[in-house]
Amino acid sequence: MELDVRHLRVLCAIADSGSVRKAARQLGMTQPSLTTQLRRIERAIGGELFTRERTGSRPTALGHTVLSRARPVIAELAELVAAARREAAGAERRRLRIGSVGSRAVAAWLRRVHTRLPDTDTTIHIDISANNLLRMVAADEIDVAFVHESEGFPLRVPADAQHRVVIAREPQxxxxxxxxxxxxxxxxxxxxxxxxxxxxxxxxxxxxxxxxxxxxxxxxxxxxxxxxxxxxxxxxxxxxxxxxxxxxxxxxxxxxxxxPVHGDPLAVRLLLAWRPGALSAPALDALHSDLCSAYLDLARVNPAYRAWLLQHNRTLRHLVAPPLAG
CATH class of the missing domain: 3.40.190.10 (Periplasmic binding protein-like II)
Structure with a gap:
């Protein structure tokens, strides 16, 4: 007979409870079957592990030696199982990897995403280069990217990436x-x-x-x-x-x-880019809505931007592009 972890648990249960009867109840076994199990273990080890007394069972010197080695094995196994379960739970937890160029809208955008998706592991990667972020989207390093495109200088959007306009023309x-x-x-x-x-x-x-x-x-x-x-x-x-x-x-x-600069000679287009299959259509709609709301909140409280809107006879809602794929 070869000993395994189940046998070690039997020995620890008898030692902790102080009797075969109580240990059998804890383990969901009958007392006779546990007694038979203990005898097999003792035969495999080659010595008596417990003394049977009227008040219960006590470890022998050999029993103490075996128990001193059995307990760490059981504890380590329990920790291994717990760690594996935590890892599995983490792997199953939803994640969202966001990339963005530098923008004051990012912090407010993330707050909205965290509020809407409290159980999602959301990360942010900031890069001054929009093209770098688009490459990361295509390489499955991030799921979605908020990027700026200088007017007249189109970004190199990878063939396997899609984009949606956030602001069609933002004056610089x-x-x-x-x-x-x-x-x-x-x-x-x-x-x-x-x-x-x-x-x-x-x-x-x-x-x-x-x-x-x-x-x-x-x-x-x-x-x-x-x-x-x-x-x-x-x-x-x-x-x-x-x-x-x-x-x-x-x-x-x-x-x-x-x-503001007269005639708005410098302008950019703001885009949300993603890799097909990375996010569902409802998830993209929600991210787009969160980002637009974050941006409009900034524009609403900025005196220079508000003045520009009045000068151009525009309102905040005119800034945001409709949520259609580009």
């Missing part, structure tokens, strides 16, 4: 020092800033090309520098050393203001 504003002469105007023109140094993030897809095209169409050729760090860029703007394009929902830093 400009951040400049509060002491800049143009800051006194509610709307500035590119010509007002032709003598300034402009900043651009070189890792943002097509941002530099879109800016250069706008300058060329306006007959301007201002100096453009590449700055990757947002904190440094904010400080340069506040110090009057440079200006930079920004999202219309942006909040100006200390010493800076945000202004």
């Amino acid at each position: 504003f400009v951040a400049l020092a509060a002491g800049h002469p143009a800051a006194r105007r509610p709307v500035v023109s590119l010509a007002d800033l032709a003598g300034d140094t402009w900043m651009v993030d070189p890792t943002a897809d097509h941002e530099y090309a879109a800016m250069r095209r706008a300058f060329a169409e306006a007959g301007l050729n201002p100096r453009v520098v590449q700055v990757r760090d947002n904190a440094t860029a904010d400080e340069l703007v506040a110090a009057g050393e440079a200006v930079r394009p920004c999202q219309p929902t942006s909040i100006p830093g200390a010493g800076a203001v945000v202004r």
